[in-house]
Amino acid sequence: MRHDRLLAYAMILPVVAAVLAFVVGPTYNVATLSLTKVVMGMERGFGTFDNFRALTADPVFWLVMKNTAIWILGGTVLCVTVGLAVGTFLALDSRLTGWLRALILLPWVIPDVVTAMAWKWMLHGQVGIIGQTLQDTGLTDRPISFLGDPQLVMWTLVVVLIWRKMPLVALILCAAIRSVPDDQLEAARMDGANAWERFRFVTIPNIAFSLTAVTVISMIWITAEFALPWIMTGGGPANASQIMATYIYQQSFEFFNWGVASAMSVINLLMLVSIVALYLYINRRSWASEGSQ
Amino acid sequence: MGSVALKDIRKSYGAVEVLHGIDLDIADGEFTVLVGPSGCGKSTLLRSIAGLETISGGDIILDDTKINTLQPKERDIAMVFQNYALYPHMTVAKNMGFSLRLSKVDKDEIDRKVRAAAEILDLTPLLDRYPRQLSGGQRQRVAMGRAIVRDPKVFLFDEPLSNLDAKLRVQMRSEIKELHQRLKTTTIYVTHDQIEAMTMADKIVVMRGGHVEQIGSPLELYENPASVFVAGFIGSPSMNFVRASAGADGIEYADGHWLGRPAAAIAPGRAVIAGFRPEDMRLADTGLPARVALVEPTGAETQLVLRTGQDSLVMTTRERVTQKPGDLVHVVVSEGKLHCFDADTERSLAPGAAPA
Numbered sequence: 001m002r003h004d005r006l007l008a009y010a011m012i013l014p015v016v017a018a019v020l021a022f023v024v025g026p027t028y029n030v031a032t033l034s035l036t037k038v039v040m041g042m043e044r045g046f047g048t049f050d051n052f053r054a055l056t057a058d059p060v061f062w063l064v065m066k067n068t069a070i071w072i073l074g075g076t077v078l079c080v081t082v083g084l085a086v087g088t089f090l091a092l093d094s095r096l097t098g099w100l101r102a103l104i105l106l107p108w109v110i111p112d113v114v115t116a117m118a119w120k121w122m123l124h125g126q127v128g129i130i131g132q133t134l135q136d137t138g139l140t141d142r143p144i145s146f147l148g149d150p151q152l153v154m155w156t157l158v159v160v161l162i163w164r165k166m167p168l169v170a171l172i173l174c175a176a177i178r179s180v181p182d183d184q185l186e187a188a189r190m191d192g193a194n195a196w197e198r199f200r201f202v203t204i205p206n207i208a209f210s211l212t213a214v215t216v217i218s219m220i221w222i223t224a225e226f227a228l229p230w231i232m233t234g235g236g237p238a239n240a241s242q243i244m245a246t247y248i249y250q251q252s253f254e255f256f257n258w259g260v261a262s263a264m265s266v267i268n269l270l271m272l273v274s275i276v277a278l279y280l281y282i283n284r285r286s287w288a289s290e291g292s293q
Numbered sequence: 294m295g296s297v298a299l300k301d302i303r304k305s306y307g308a309v310e311v312l313h314g315i316d317l318d319i320a321d322g323e324f325t326v327l328v329g330p331s332g333c334g335k336s337t338l339l340r341s342i343a344g345l346e347t348i349s350g351g352d353i354i355l356d357d358t359k360i361n362t363l364q365p366k367e368r369d370i371a372m373v374f375q376n377y378a379l380y381p382h383m384t385v386a387k388n389m390g391f392s393l394r395l396s397k398v399d400k401d402e403i404d405r406k407v408r409a410a411a412e413i414l415d416l417t418p419l420l421d422r423y424p425r426q427l428s429g430g431q432r433q434r435v436a437m438g439r440a441i442v443r444d445p446k447v448f449l450f451d452e453p454l455s456n457l458d459a460k461l462r463v464q465m466r467s468e469i470k471e472l473h474q475r476l477k478t479t480t481i482y483v484t485h486d487q488i489e490a491m492t493m494a495d496k497i498v499v500m501r502g503g504h505v506e507q508i509g510s511p512l513e514l515y516e517n518p519a520s521v522f523v524a525g526f527i528g529s530p531s532m533n534f535v536r537a538s539a540g541a542d543g544i545e546y547a548d549g550h551w552l553g554r555p556a557a558a559i560a561p562g563r564a565v566i567a568g569f570r571p572e573d574m575r576l577a578d579t580g581l582p583a584r585v586a587l588v589e590p591t592g593a594e595t596q597l598v599l600r601t602g603q604d605s606l607v608m609t610t611r612e613r614v615t616q617k618p619g620d621l622v623h624v625v626v627s628e629g630k631l632h633c634f635d636a637d638t639e640r641s642l643a644p645g646a647a648p649a
């Protein structure tokens with residue numbers, strides 16, 4: 001008995017060690033760093049909220065928070081709603097949707113860097129194909145600088161983000177929609193539900209699990225997405241598209257401002273933790289979880 | 294009111310026709326059972342009536358109104374599905390009230406109707422539960438409740454009991470029958486189980502390969518089957534069939550032994566298929582000789598498997614059986630219980646039997 005237990009601990013030891021080394025370790029490091037005064041790369045005294053004070057005192061911080069909200073909340077909401085619409089369409093039976101289901105993953109297999117560069121050129125104010133097309137068709141008479149206009153840049157980034165992240169969401173939701181039992185939908189037809197009511201009252205509740213899961217996963221993906229905004233705008237113009245991820249990178253590796261960067265990282269982490277907690281809470285209350293009531 | 298008339302119903306999936314012209318009249322309040330082997334088109338026919346499938350030809354008439362092209366919700370027909378098809382995220386009460394909620398009936402009215410239906414089906418204590426918290430039989434009753442609440446002209450059931458265990462099936466069978474006697478709503482019930490059909494139906498429709506084979510009351514089908522197929526399908530254990538021919542004085546087995554007199558004169562020498570039910574056979578001193586292959590006492594009855602020539606015959610008797618496997622016995626068919634069928638068309642040769 002005792003022997004078995006020792007063996008069991010021995011077997012999980014490597015995994016525990018790896019988690020401690022690669023997850024808990026760095027997290028602890030950043031957390032303590034955020035509470036440490038750093039001057040010129042030298043640690044000077046632990047146990048201070050100076051980093052957080054410095055961070056929030058900078059007006060850029062609030063701009064970053066606003067941009068991050070657009071990036072994460074706007075991005076997630078659009079990613080899931082567009083993904084749901086596209087997934088619903090893909091779930092239809094036809095030859096066209098069969099092909100599209102395969103093709104739609106294309107944005108997923110293109111590397112971030114390539115995606116970012118390609119969109120950057122397509123959106124370019126003078127030579128970009130998108131602006132040109134708009135001008136040629138007479139929709140605008142002046143060139144639009146999608147990435148240069150502080151009013152537009154954040155939403156332009158979100159559009160590219162959707163293009164990149166939505167396909168997998170659509171595909172996951174498509175699979176979920178296709179697994180909704182036919183007889184429930186038919187029962188609803190007999191009960192007098194029209195197409196919208198069947199979608200609203202039968203399909204959506206049946207895919208609620210997948211829907212919350214992809215919402216949380218998209219949120220985490222989007223929070224962690226760095227290459228796309230960094231390459232396309234680098235946070236500019238004038239911080240108009242600065243989000244947490246790019247801000248942390250800039251503060252640590254361009255300005256070597258590690259105290260502030262780690263404070264921002266801690267805020268970022270707390271945000272992610274609350275997203276995951278929310279997810280677990282929603283799932284706990286779900287009708288489909290066995291036993292609870 | 295809820296009388297249904299089907300006129301020459303055809304249904305094709307692509308190039309494959311699965312219903313080949315079904316004609317059927319169902320009176321208001323009648324309990325009609327569609328029965329037949331798996332794949333014969335019962336569900337397709339039921340779903341066509343429901344409006345879940347569009348038919349390729351023919352007319353469906355409900356109370357003098359043609360409903361061919363109406364949407365399911367416009368037909369005033371309710372259906373109970375084989376797998377119950379309850380909405381898992383709604384309580385029993387919500388499941389039952391869903392159709393009323395969609396048609397914007399006010400809350401108190403929904404509540405009243407749901408309670409009334411729950412009362413009939415003994416579901417009152419379960420109204421706040423979710424489907425996953427119910428047993429199979431309870432789910433089945435909720436599915437019926439959902440149909441009752443709407444007070445439709447016609448109820449459709451598609452093999453509603455096939456997911457229940459044997460004991461519960463018998464119990465639900467009588468519950469459904471009682472419910473019908475109470476509500477007197479026209480009911481069309483699909484099953485592949487002939488016992489269900491025999492015990493529940495006012496009228497049985499035997500289907501085979503997309504055709505109607507015979508329509509009649511349970512006893513009519515039992516006593517005057519129109520074809521070898523119906524004769525073999527209805528009754529358990531199944532009817533025995535042997536190759537025989539008409540002689541001067543009745544039907545003779547292949548080896549020349551006399552089997553019995555047919556219901557109508559048959560030209561001597563004509564080859565026929567003779568059929569007789571296990572319970573219509575008796576052991577006697579003379580008659581068709583056969584060897585006992587198996588003796589199976591089932592309590593009240595004993596079932597014997599006999600071999601004669603190429604054929605294996607099953608007989609049941611309520612008398613005490615002393616014979617053992619290997620013994621030679623003689624069997625006779627009770628007077629008037631011999632069925633004759635054409636050897637080629639397999640249709641009955643009895644007078645009044647529907648022509649093929």
Ligand SMILES: Nc1ncnc2c1ncn2[C@@H]1O[C@H](COP(=O)(O)OP(=O)(O)O)[C@@H](O)[C@H]1O
Nearest residue numbers: 306309311329330331332333334335336337338
């Ligand atoms: N959606 C469909 N597409 C093509 N063939 C079908 C479809 N549904 C049923 N069929 C065919 O129609 C025939 C009748 O099916 P069904 O009505 O389900 O039989 P039953 O309910 O009597 O078992 C079967 O041969 C089946 O293969």
Ligand SMILES: [Mg+2]
Nearest residue numbers: 335336337452
């Ligand atoms: Mg069926």
